[in-house]
Amino acid sequence: MALAPAYGQDAPPQETFWGISGxxxxxxxxAPQPRIELPPTYLSTTGGTGESVAIAAFxxxxxxxxxxQPELRFQSVLSAPFQxxxxxxxxxxxxxxxxxxxxxxxxQVAALAGYTFDAxxxxxxxxxxxxxxxxxxxxxALPTATASLDDAVRDAVDRAPAxxxxxxxxxLGWWGRHLGVEARYTHGLTPLVxxxxxHNRTYDFLVRSSTVMFTVGYHGRLSQR
Numbered sequence: 001m002a003l004a005p006a007y008g009q010d011a012p013p014q015e016t017f018w019g020i021s022g023x024x025x026x027x028x029x030x031a032p033q034p035r036i037e038l039p040p041t042y043l044s045t046t047g048g049t050g051e052s053v054a055i056a057a058f059x060x061x062x063x064x065x066x067x068x069q070p071e072l073r074f075q076s077v078l079s080a081p082f083q084x085x086x087x088x089x090x091x092x093x094x095x096x097x098x099x100x101x102x103x104x105x106x107x108q109v110a111a112l113a114g115y116t117f118d119a120x121x122x123x124x125x126x127x128x129x130x131x132x133x134x135x136x137x138x139x140x141a142l143p144t145a146t147a148s149l150d151d152a153v154r155d156a157v158d159r160a161p162a163x164x165x166x167x168x169x170x171x172l173g174w175w176g177r178h179l180g181v182e183a184r185y186t187h188g189l190t191p192l193v194x195x196x197x198x199h200n201r202t203y204d205f206l207v208r209s210s211t212v213m214f215t216v217g218y219h220g221r222l223s224q225r
Contacts, residue, residue, distance in 0.1 A: 015062055018222040021182065022055040023215030029080040029102070029192075030208045038198045041085040041153060043205070050078045050101055052211040054184075058112075059222065065116045069126060073108040074135075079192070079209060082157070087149035100154050102193055102207060104161040105136040110169050122175050130167040130186075156198040160205075166190045180217045186210060 027050035035044035054075035061068045081099040114126030138159045147155065166189040173182030193207035 015224050016222045017060040017219045019058050019060060019217050019219030021215045021217030023213045024053045025211055025213030027052045027077050027079055027209060027211045032206055036203055036205045041149060043082050043084050046081050046083050048080045050080045052077045052213060054213060067114050069112040069114060071110040071112060073110060075108060076105050077209060077211060078103050084153050100157050102157055102161055104134050106132040107135050108132040112169060124175060125172050127170045130169050132165045132167055134161055134163050156196055160193045160196050162192060162194055165192060178218055178220060180219060182215045184213045184215060
């Protein structure tokens with residue numbers, strides 16, 4: 001029976017590993033058109049940040065210092081806030097504006113390739129494309145005639161995220177014996193939002209998204225040849 005290499009030695013070129021990871025971070029949103037008119041209201045960017053959490057399962061296949069890493073990832077993204085006129089006011093000095101955000105749960109399938117910088121194969125960088133599809137579904141549309149302006153805006157925002165998105169993932173990390181940490185950047189190559197439907201009209205409104213996350217993972221040997 002072949003003995004496993006001591007920690008810190010070069011990894012055998014034909015080892016395969018399984019792993020899981022999870023983490024949280026910030027979400028960023030960019031809109032080429034920072035404000036869209038939705039009579040009798042509007043929707044505009046605020047310049048803030050949102051939040052994101054993710055869990056993933058992956059397989060890593062090292063070949064010398066290079067490796068391939070197919071990955072299945074579940075990620076929830078709450079975009080940066082957008083301001084709108086709500087039509088609600090509780091007093092003379094109160095504001096009738098409010099904020100909302102685009103929320104989406106995605107399943108992502110990524111095909112990543114990476115390179116380790118040192119002979120111990122601990123520090124690495126990875127990069128690759130991913131296809132993501134929306135898994136959270138909206139409920140029945142609110143009746144336009146009876147819904148308040150505030151509810152109508154929130155309902156339109158809730159329905160707006162695209163069903164699918166093409167992404168680019170990149171990361172820098174450290175790979176230990178069983179534990180690893182990684183900083184992962186995800187950039188939407190296609191928009192998170194393309195159109196917004198409000199009061200029986202459809203408006204073009206592109207919103208691009210990206211996230212920066214810090215994850216912690218656990219991995220083990222799957223096979224060795």
